[in-house]
Amino acid sequence: MSTSLNRTNWPIAAAMIQYANMLPDGTSVQDQTPEQWAATLAEVTDAGFTxxxxxxxxxxxxxxPQSRLAVFADLVKEAGLTMPGLSTARRSVIDPEQADENLAYSHKVxxxxxxxxxxxxxxxxFYPLTAPQKAALWFWTAQGTVNPDDPGTWKxxxxxxxxxxxxxxxxxxGLSLEMYEDTYLGTADSAVRFVQDVDHPSVGINADLGNLVRLHRPVEHWASMMQKVAPFTRYWHVKNYFRTEDATTGMVVTAPAPLEFGVISYRAAIKMALAHGFKSAFLVEHYGGDGLSVSATNREYLRRILPKAG
Structure with missing residues (x-):
C-alpha cells in the first residue's frame, strides 16, 4: 500500500456485521439477486463509505460460484466502492468440530x-457463539468457548x-490475526507470542482491542496492550466501548460507544501504530442500534485524527 497515505485517502472500510447472512424470510444473502445485493451496497454508499x-x-x-462472485465484484465497482480487506468470523482452524473444513475455507478466502x-x-x-451467548443482549457478556491450554493445539x-x-x-x-478473548490472541502478550511463533512476514495482529475492553472482567489497560501489539499491527478492526469499573465491588459494566467517546483513545492508539510504520486499512465497526451510521461517524473521526497530507 502507498506510503503517502493521509487522512483524505486512507482506506476506511465499512464492516457488515450489522447485516445477517440469514434473512428474516429464511433465505440467505448467498442466494440473493444482484438487485438485492446492490440495494445493500447502496446503503453503504449512502452512509458515505467508499x-x-x-x-x-x-x-x-x-x-x-465464480459467475456469482464476478457479479458481486462488478456491483461493488459500480457502487463506487473498493475492498481493502476481507474479514472472516468464527472460522477457527482449530475448531474442535470444523478445523479441517475451516482450514480449507481459509485457503479459499x-x-x-x-x-x-x-x-x-x-x-x-474464535469459535461460533454458544447458546447462552446467542440469548444474551450483548454476546460478550456470556462465556464463550475457550482455546485449550494445550501446547499441541497451540502448535x-x-x-x-x-x-x-x-x-x-x-x-x-497480507494476513491479520484478530485479537479476541479466550483465544491464543486473547491478550496482548499472548498475541505477540503467537505471531512471533508463526514467524512469517505476511502475518500481523489485528489489534481489535474493543473485543477485550468490552469484557465484564478485569483486562489489561488498553494503552499497555497497544504498546505491545503496535509493532505487529496491520489490517485493523476499530470499535470502542464505554467501560466502568467499581473498585469497591469489582463490578464491570460495558456498552458499545462511538469510536471517539469510548474508553480507548484511538488518537493515542493510532499514533503508537504509526510510529511502527502502520499503513494498512481500517475497518470501522459498531454493535447495536444503527451500526452502519455509527460506523460512518467513526470513519469521520478517523479522518480528523489521521495525519494530514504532506
Missing part, C-alpha cells in the same frame, strides 16, 4: 481475495496459520 469489507458473517464470497484484488484478509481463532494453530501465511505470500496478500 470502501467495504464484505465480512463473511454477511456474505461468504469464498463460497460463491485467500484465493478469493487475490482474485478480487483485496490486499488484506483477517482471520481469528497446530501456529502451523496452520503459517501454512495460510505462505499461501497468502504466494498470491500477494
Amino acid at each position: 470502501e467495504i469489507d464484505p465480512t463473511d458473517s454477511w456474505i461468504r464470497l469464498a463460497d460463491l 485467500i484465493d478469493t481475495a487475490a482474485r478480487l484484488g483485496i490486499p488484506e484478509v483477517s482471520f481469528g481463532l 497446530m494453530a501456529v502451523d496452520r496459520i503459517r501454512e495460510l501465511a505462505r499461501h497468502a505470500q504466494e498470491v500477494g496478500i
Whole structure:
C-alpha cells in the first residue's frame, strides 16, 4: 500500500456485521439477486463509505460460484466502492468440530481475495457463539468457548496459520490475526507470542482491542496492550466501548460507544501504530442500534485524527 497515505485517502472500510447472512424470510444473502445485493451496497454508499469489507458473517464470497462472485465484484465497482480487506468470523482452524473444513475455507478466502484484488484478509481463532451467548443482549457478556491450554493445539494453530501465511505470500496478500478473548490472541502478550511463533512476514495482529475492553472482567489497560501489539499491527478492526469499573465491588459494566467517546483513545492508539510504520486499512465497526451510521461517524473521526497530507 502507498506510503503517502493521509487522512483524505486512507482506506476506511465499512464492516457488515450489522447485516445477517440469514434473512428474516429464511433465505440467505448467498442466494440473493444482484438487485438485492446492490440495494445493500447502496446503503453503504449512502452512509458515505467508499470502501467495504464484505465480512463473511454477511456474505461468504469464498463460497460463491465464480459467475456469482464476478457479479458481486462488478456491483461493488459500480457502487463506487473498493475492498481493502476481507474479514472472516468464527472460522477457527482449530475448531474442535470444523478445523479441517475451516482450514480449507481459509485457503479459499485467500484465493478469493487475490482474485478480487483485496490486499488484506483477517482471520481469528474464535469459535461460533454458544447458546447462552446467542440469548444474551450483548454476546460478550456470556462465556464463550475457550482455546485449550494445550501446547499441541497451540502448535497446530501456529502451523496452520503459517501454512495460510505462505499461501497468502504466494498470491500477494497480507494476513491479520484478530485479537479476541479466550483465544491464543486473547491478550496482548499472548498475541505477540503467537505471531512471533508463526514467524512469517505476511502475518500481523489485528489489534481489535474493543473485543477485550468490552469484557465484564478485569483486562489489561488498553494503552499497555497497544504498546505491545503496535509493532505487529496491520489490517485493523476499530470499535470502542464505554467501560466502568467499581473498585469497591469489582463490578464491570460495558456498552458499545462511538469510536471517539469510548474508553480507548484511538488518537493515542493510532499514533503508537504509526510510529511502527502502520499503513494498512481500517475497518470501522459498531454493535447495536444503527451500526452502519455509527460506523460512518467513526470513519469521520478517523479522518480528523489521521495525519494530514504532506
